[in-house]
Amino acid sequence: MKEALHLTQEQKLQQRLSPQQVQFVRLLEMNSLEVEDEVRHEILDNPAIEVAEQDDSQKNGSEEGGDESEEKADDIAPDTTMARDADDPEDDADDTPDYRLNISNHSADDKVLEPIITSESTLIDYLTEQINEHDLSEKQQQIADYIIGSIDDNGYLTRSVSAISDDLIFQEGLDVTDGEINTVLQAIRELDPAGVAAFDLRDCLLLQLERLPGTPENLHAYTVVDKYFTEFSKKHYDKIMAAMKLDKEEFRHVLEAIQALNPKPGSLYGGGENQKAQHIIPDFNVDVDGDTITLTLLNNVPDLQIEESFQAMYDNLPAKPRNRNEEEANRFVKDKYESASVFIKMLKQRQQTLFSTMRAIVGWQKAFFLTEDESQLRPMVLKDIAAITGYDLSVISRATSGKYVMTPGGVYPLKFFFNEGMKHESGEDVSTREIQSALKDIIEHEDKKKPFSDEALCELLNKKGYEIARRTIAKYRERLGFPVARLRKEL
Numbered sequence: 001m002k003e004a005l006h007l008t009q010e011q012k013l014q015q016r017l018s019p020q021q022v023q024f025v026r027l028l029e030m031n032s033l034e035v036e037d038e039v040r041h042e043i044l045d046n047p048a049i050e051v052a053e054q055d056d057s058q059k060n061g062s063e064e065g066g067d068e069s070e071e072k073a074d075d076i077a078p079d080t081t082m083a084r085d086a087d088d089p090e091d092d093a094d095d096t097p098d099y100r101l102n103i104s105n106h107s108a109d110d111k112v113l114e115p116i117i118t119s120e121s122t123l124i125d126y127l128t129e130q131i132n133e134h135d136l137s138e139k140q141q142q143i144a145d146y147i148i149g150s151i152d153d154n155g156y157l158t159r160s161v162s163a164i165s166d167d168l169i170f171q172e173g174l175d176v177t178d179g180e181i182n183t184v185l186q187a188i189r190e191l192d193p194a195g196v197a198a199f200d201l202r203d204c205l206l207l208q209l210e211r212l213p214g215t216p217e218n219l220h221a222y223t224v225v226d227k228y229f230t231e232f233s234k235k236h237y238d239k240i241m242a243a244m245k246l247d248k249e250e251f252r253h254v255l256e257a258i259q260a261l262n263p264k265p266g267s268l269y270g271g272g273e274n275q276k277a278q279h280i281i282p283d284f285n286v287d288v289d290g291d292t293i294t295l296t297l298l299n300n301v302p303d304l305q306i307e308e309s310f311q312a313m314y315d316n317l318p319a320k321p322r323n324r325n326e327e328e329a330n331r332f333v334k335d336k337y338e339s340a341s342v343f344i345k346m347l348k349q350r351q352q353t354l355f356s357t358m359r360a361i362v363g364w365q366k367a368f369f370l371t372e373d374e375s376q377l378r379p380m381v382l383k384d385i386a387a388i389t390g391y392d393l394s395v396i397s398r399a400t401s402g403k404y405v406m407t408p409g410g411v412y413p414l415k416f417f418f419n420e421g422m423k424h425e426s427g428e429d430v431s432t433r434e435i436q437s438a439l440k441d442i443i444e445h446e447d448k449k450k451p452f453s454d455e456a457l458c459e460l461l462n463k464k465g466y467e468i469a470r471r472t473i474a475k476y477r478e479r480l481g482f483p484v485a486r487l488r489k490e491l
Helices: 019-029 032-045 056-063 123-131 138-149 161-172 178-189 201-210 216-227 229-233 237-244 248-259 308-315 324-364 366-371 382-389 393-400 432-444 454-463 470-479
Strands: 049-051 284-289 292-297 304-306 404-407 410-413 421-423 429-431
Touching: 019 324, 019 393, 032 049, 032 324, 049 324, 123 138, 123 178, 138 161, 138 178, 161 178, 201 216, 216 229, 216 237, 216 248, 229 237, 237 248, 284 324, 284 366, 292 324, 292 366, 304 308, 304 324, 308 324, 324 366, 324 382, 324 393, 382 393, 429 432, 432 454, 432 470, 454 470
Parallel strands: 284 404
Antiparallel strands: 049 304, 284 292, 404 410, 421 429
16 A cells, blocks of 8 residues: 555644633632742842832721721622633623732731741751760761661651661661661660650550569550550450450550550651741631621732833833834833733732632531531532632632631631532431531440441431441541541440
């Protein structure tokens, strides 16, 4: 068959985001700190952007206690009149004035306390300080440094003796025997905190028990951990009591001795400067006064505008440049001006989208915000909020991802308020949070000597009107952090 070239024509329909939409999506996904950094960088990089000064009326309004981005409960109720197409960032409709989206929420007389991050001594620093007090040779000091560096934040040694030996010869060029490593390792295992440099949980508990006084309870506890650790971890207490010939009262004291030990001795020490501190900065604040809910968008994003002289240059650009240098200058002014205009517009669009989305969430979950009771959470999915705001599902998803709200009862991620629902036998819709709350209440008040199995929990919830399967019970139980019935059993 002869090869030949053919020319064909086909028609395709593709959906592509404009550069403005891409920038809007990127800003929407950012949290408050990331947006503030982005604004600062944009101000530094683009000479066409400057921070707008507040006029006297806005300043006075702020000083008199008016929260510029507040919404009362009457305004927060779900309302489809706020609907607006968020997929088209070119839409100029903006019902919320700029000054209501750019606030500090503090008057001039308020004292603002900024959190201070202090440097703490790390576990590695503490161990190094102690081992340096020992009379070690240069070779032993190198071994000690490597072993300490192989201890994780919980205090466990992450490498075996043979692996440490191989690492030292290949990475440090230090030829050592297992015996030399064990000698230094034993010295480290005698340092504080007790249980450090253990290979596993059993080893960690034994190291701690070895330092306790030789009381009968401690001696029995050492035997349990040493010889019956598998049975102990599975809470087969009857087998252990029979093997050790202990009654319930004696074994209860043994359990108390073991439970007093620290399974993570390294957690007593901070991560220091080498560990990145994790802070949650709320994007919204909800205040409750009786039946009144006030929603505030928290941010330090200033109001931006086109720099005056740059605006004048753009307005006076010649229609036809006289030479190449003037053409490049005109192109620079035009590019920076258009980039600044789009950025300012997309930033306003982001603020409006976030506020409208959160207002819809507060309106939908009003009962929860008034009571802080998880059982009051209504079933809510992305589609519900999209129907109220008029935004696309992808916009709602991005607007709520990584965002947090501060309430009188604590700080919640926005994803916390989204949950699927099911029909109660009464015909009402109930959320999965309500079911989990009922499950948690049953487990917390069960007889710890005879905890409920998943089948029993399923029957109890069915009696309460929640038609739910046993597999779903197991999933909710694990999500709540409760183990199986056997591991919840107590003496």
